[in-house]
Amino acid sequence: MTSEQILQYIFSGITVGSIYALVAIGYNIIYNTTGIINLAQGEFVMLGGMIAFSLSQIMSLVPAVVLAVLITGAVGSLIEIVIIRRMKKSSVLGMIVVTIGISIIIREIALFIWDEQIRALRFFTGNEISSIDVFGARISPQVLWIVGVTALIVIALYLFFRFTLTGQAMRACSSNTRAAKLCGIRTSQMVNLSFMLAAGIGALGGCLVSPLTQTHYAMGSELAIKGFIVAILGGLGNPMAAVAAGLLLGLIESFSISFLPMVYKDVISILILLVILVLKPSGLFGSRQTSSLKDF
Amino acid sequence: MKRILLTLLTLTLVLSTTFATGQGETETVKIGAILAVTGGASFLGAPEAKTIEMLAEQINADGGINGRPIELIIKDSAANPEKAISFAKQLIEEDKVIAIIGPSTSGETMQIKDLCESYKTPLVSCAAAEAIVKPVASYVFKTPQKDSYVAELIFQTMNSMGITKIGVVAANTGFGNAGKGQLEKYAPQYGIEIALAETYDRAATDLTAVLTKIKAEDVQAVVNWSIVPAQAIVPKNMKQLGMDVPLFQSHGFGNIQYVIAAGEAAEGIIFPAGRLLVANELPDSDPQKATLVAYKNAYESMYNEPASTFGGHAYDALSIIVEAAKKADSLSREDLRNAIEDLTGFPGTGGVFNFTKDDHNGLGMDSLAILTVKNGAFALY
Structure with a gap:
C-alpha cells in the first residue's frame, strides 16, 4: 500500500467516524441528564437534513441550516414535554422502548411529508465533483466542513458543561436528580434543554452530511445503531470519548475494507465492540466507578 | 342431520352456479394485482399501483374488454412474500380473478410462481429476475427486461470503448447480488477482467474506502449495480477521489x-434502460414511441411526478392481459393464458413483446437502450 492510499483510507475513516460521532454526542447529552438512551437520535439527523433541504429551496443555505437546527431542536423539546415528561413513573428501560416508538412515529411522519425519495442538500463549498488534494490523497471540501464543525461542537460542549452554570446544572441532574432538585435546580427544565440540544446537534450533523450521504426518511435507524455502538465503545456519558470512539470505529472499518471484502466491515466492528466490552465493560474511556453508579 | 347438510350443500351449489352464470354476461372482469405499495420496495409498488389505476380508467372509458368493464383488485403486500402468498390465494379462490399482475419484487414472485401454476391462473410479474421465466412455467409471464441483457449490453458498450479491466460494486440485496452474478458470468465471454467485485450494505453512506481499493487496481471502468440510494453516492465519491x-x-x-442527488457527478454515467426515460427523444418511426409518450404524459399530468420505468412494467402487465383477453376465445383463465402466449409484436413501455412457448418475457436485447446523463437529464448515449 502506498502512503497516498494509507492517507486515503485514513480520510475515509475520519469522514465515516465523524458521522458516527455526531450521532453519539446526542446520545450522551440526553443520557447525562436523564439516564435514557434515546434511540430516536438518528431521526433527528434525518429531520435536520430533510428540513434544511426543503428550506434551501426557498432561501439560501445558511439560514436554511440555522432554521432546520432550530426547528428540530423545538421538535426535540416538544417530544420531551408531550411524551417523556409524562412517563416519569416508568423505568429507564421502559423509557428506552418509548424512544423506539418515537423514532417510528417520526419516520412515518417524514415518509408522509417527504415521500420515499432521497434528497441531497447543496454542498457548502464547491459541488459534487470538487476534490481537494491533501498530500496526494483526495477529499471533498464537505469532509473538511464535517470534521471542522464536529470539532467545534465538541469544544463548545466541553466549555458549556464545564464552565457555565446551566451546563453544570445539567451535569448535576445526571449525577443525582434529587440532590440537584434540593439545590434549587429545575430538573425538568434541564431535561428539556438536553433534548433540545441533542436534537439540534443531530440536525446540524444531518445538514453537514446530507450533501455526501444524502437524506432518506428511513436513514435514522441505521445511524442510531452505529451511533449507539460508538457511544458504548467510548463509555456512555462522555461526549468527548464518543468522538474518539467514533473516529476509531471509522478508521477500523476503513482499514478493514483495505484488506478484506467490504461485506465483513460490520462483522469486524461488532467483534471489536464485543472484545472491548468484555475487557472493559465501562467502555474505552469510561471509569468503572462512575458506571457502577448508573442504571446502564 | 346429514340430510339437512346435503340439502344445504345442494342449495349453495345451485345458488352459486346461478350467480356465476349471472355474472358471466353483465358483471365486470376482475383482474387482481399484488404490489408492494408500502414498505421497502414502495418505489416500485407505488408507481405501479398508480399506473394501473390510471390505465384501468382509460381502458374502461374505451369500452373495457369487448364491452365489459374491468375491475382491479389491488393488494398491498409491502414486499412481504408471506402476504403475497395469502393475497394470491385470496385473489384466485375468493375473488375469482382472471389473472394476477405483480408482485413487484422477484422474491415474492418466486414464492407464488408454483401457486399460480397449480391453480392455472395467469401471473404477469413486474419483477426483474430471470428465474421467474427460466425455466418456463406455463402460466407465469413477466414484463421487465432480463438482467442478463443489461449485463451483456454493458459489456458490449465496454468492448466498443476498448475497456478490458473493470471493478464492480453492488448492493447487498437480491437485485444487487443477482446483477453481480450476471456480470461475473458474462465477463469472460466479452473478454473483460473483473479485477475486484465488492458488495456494500444497502444503507451505505460513504464508499470512498472501497473505491480507493478499486482505484488501486488501475481499472478502466467501474460498474455499480443497485437500486438503493448508494447509486448517487458512488459517482460523488468517485469524483472526490479523482x-x-x-x-x-x-x-x-x-x-x-438519483441524478438530482448526484448533481454534477452524475454527468456521463452510462446505463442500459428501457426507452421510457427518453420517450420524447425517440424518432417518430420507433414502434414504442406512441405508447411511451402517451403513458408518460398521462402519468405525469395525473400524479405530478416523473414517470419511472417501474410503473411502466405494470402498465405493460395490464395492457398485455387486456389485449390478450380481447383476442382470447373466452375469458377462462386457460384461454387467456393461450392468448398471452400468442401475443406478438405488441408495443409496450418496456419494448415490443413477442411471447412464444419458450419465452415468457417476450423481450429481446433491443428492448434496452444505452442511456447517459447529459445536463442533469437522461439522454440516449
Whole structure:
C-alpha cells in the first residue's frame, strides 16, 4: 500500500467516524441528564437534513441550516414535554422502548411529508465533483466542513458543561436528580434543554452530511445503531470519548475494507465492540466507578 | 342431520352456479394485482399501483374488454412474500380473478410462481429476475427486461470503448447480488477482467474506502449495480477521489431523483434502460414511441411526478392481459393464458413483446437502450 492510499483510507475513516460521532454526542447529552438512551437520535439527523433541504429551496443555505437546527431542536423539546415528561413513573428501560416508538412515529411522519425519495442538500463549498488534494490523497471540501464543525461542537460542549452554570446544572441532574432538585435546580427544565440540544446537534450533523450521504426518511435507524455502538465503545456519558470512539470505529472499518471484502466491515466492528466490552465493560474511556453508579 | 347438510350443500351449489352464470354476461372482469405499495420496495409498488389505476380508467372509458368493464383488485403486500402468498390465494379462490399482475419484487414472485401454476391462473410479474421465466412455467409471464441483457449490453458498450479491466460494486440485496452474478458470468465471454467485485450494505453512506481499493487496481471502468440510494453516492465519491474512469450503472438508475442527488457527478454515467426515460427523444418511426409518450404524459399530468420505468412494467402487465383477453376465445383463465402466449409484436413501455412457448418475457436485447446523463437529464448515449 502506498502512503497516498494509507492517507486515503485514513480520510475515509475520519469522514465515516465523524458521522458516527455526531450521532453519539446526542446520545450522551440526553443520557447525562436523564439516564435514557434515546434511540430516536438518528431521526433527528434525518429531520435536520430533510428540513434544511426543503428550506434551501426557498432561501439560501445558511439560514436554511440555522432554521432546520432550530426547528428540530423545538421538535426535540416538544417530544420531551408531550411524551417523556409524562412517563416519569416508568423505568429507564421502559423509557428506552418509548424512544423506539418515537423514532417510528417520526419516520412515518417524514415518509408522509417527504415521500420515499432521497434528497441531497447543496454542498457548502464547491459541488459534487470538487476534490481537494491533501498530500496526494483526495477529499471533498464537505469532509473538511464535517470534521471542522464536529470539532467545534465538541469544544463548545466541553466549555458549556464545564464552565457555565446551566451546563453544570445539567451535569448535576445526571449525577443525582434529587440532590440537584434540593439545590434549587429545575430538573425538568434541564431535561428539556438536553433534548433540545441533542436534537439540534443531530440536525446540524444531518445538514453537514446530507450533501455526501444524502437524506432518506428511513436513514435514522441505521445511524442510531452505529451511533449507539460508538457511544458504548467510548463509555456512555462522555461526549468527548464518543468522538474518539467514533473516529476509531471509522478508521477500523476503513482499514478493514483495505484488506478484506467490504461485506465483513460490520462483522469486524461488532467483534471489536464485543472484545472491548468484555475487557472493559465501562467502555474505552469510561471509569468503572462512575458506571457502577448508573442504571446502564 | 346429514340430510339437512346435503340439502344445504345442494342449495349453495345451485345458488352459486346461478350467480356465476349471472355474472358471466353483465358483471365486470376482475383482474387482481399484488404490489408492494408500502414498505421497502414502495418505489416500485407505488408507481405501479398508480399506473394501473390510471390505465384501468382509460381502458374502461374505451369500452373495457369487448364491452365489459374491468375491475382491479389491488393488494398491498409491502414486499412481504408471506402476504403475497395469502393475497394470491385470496385473489384466485375468493375473488375469482382472471389473472394476477405483480408482485413487484422477484422474491415474492418466486414464492407464488408454483401457486399460480397449480391453480392455472395467469401471473404477469413486474419483477426483474430471470428465474421467474427460466425455466418456463406455463402460466407465469413477466414484463421487465432480463438482467442478463443489461449485463451483456454493458459489456458490449465496454468492448466498443476498448475497456478490458473493470471493478464492480453492488448492493447487498437480491437485485444487487443477482446483477453481480450476471456480470461475473458474462465477463469472460466479452473478454473483460473483473479485477475486484465488492458488495456494500444497502444503507451505505460513504464508499470512498472501497473505491480507493478499486482505484488501486488501475481499472478502466467501474460498474455499480443497485437500486438503493448508494447509486448517487458512488459517482460523488468517485469524483472526490479523482477517479476519472467511466461509471456504468444498472437499469436501477432509471430514477431522476438519483441524478438530482448526484448533481454534477452524475454527468456521463452510462446505463442500459428501457426507452421510457427518453420517450420524447425517440424518432417518430420507433414502434414504442406512441405508447411511451402517451403513458408518460398521462402519468405525469395525473400524479405530478416523473414517470419511472417501474410503473411502466405494470402498465405493460395490464395492457398485455387486456389485449390478450380481447383476442382470447373466452375469458377462462386457460384461454387467456393461450392468448398471452400468442401475443406478438405488441408495443409496450418496456419494448415490443413477442411471447412464444419458450419465452415468457417476450423481450429481446433491443428492448434496452444505452442511456447517459447529459445536463442533469437522461439522454440516449
